Amino acid sequence: MQVSRSAQVAYETLTDLGFTKVTFGLQDDDDKVVLFPPNWTVAKQRAKAGVLVRTGKTIVLTCTKEG
Numbered sequence: 001m002q003v004s005r006s007a008q009v010a011y012e013t014l015t016d017l018g019f020t021k022v023t024f025g026l027q028d029d030d031d032k033v034v035l036f037p038p039n040w041t042v043a044k045q046r047a048k049a050g051v052l053v054r055t056g057k058t059i060v061l062t063c064t065k066e067g
Contacts, residue, residue, distance in 0.1 A: 007040035007063045021058040028064055039066050
């Protein structure tokens with residue numbers, strides 16, 4: 001599970017495991033896009049932890065801006 005991790009670390013972990021469709025979502029209404037993932041924290045993810053997921057399935061990391 002990638003929650004509470006830096007968005008950059010979460011993205012790299014998932015792509016290193018072979019996932020090819022990892023995208024960022026936003027938790028905060030004030031934000032528009034994740035431009036620099038190291039400044040963001042994963043608040044939740046869509047595929048739940050512990051569930052087997054095919055590497056071609058889209059995984060959405062919902063992020064919040066640090067600080």
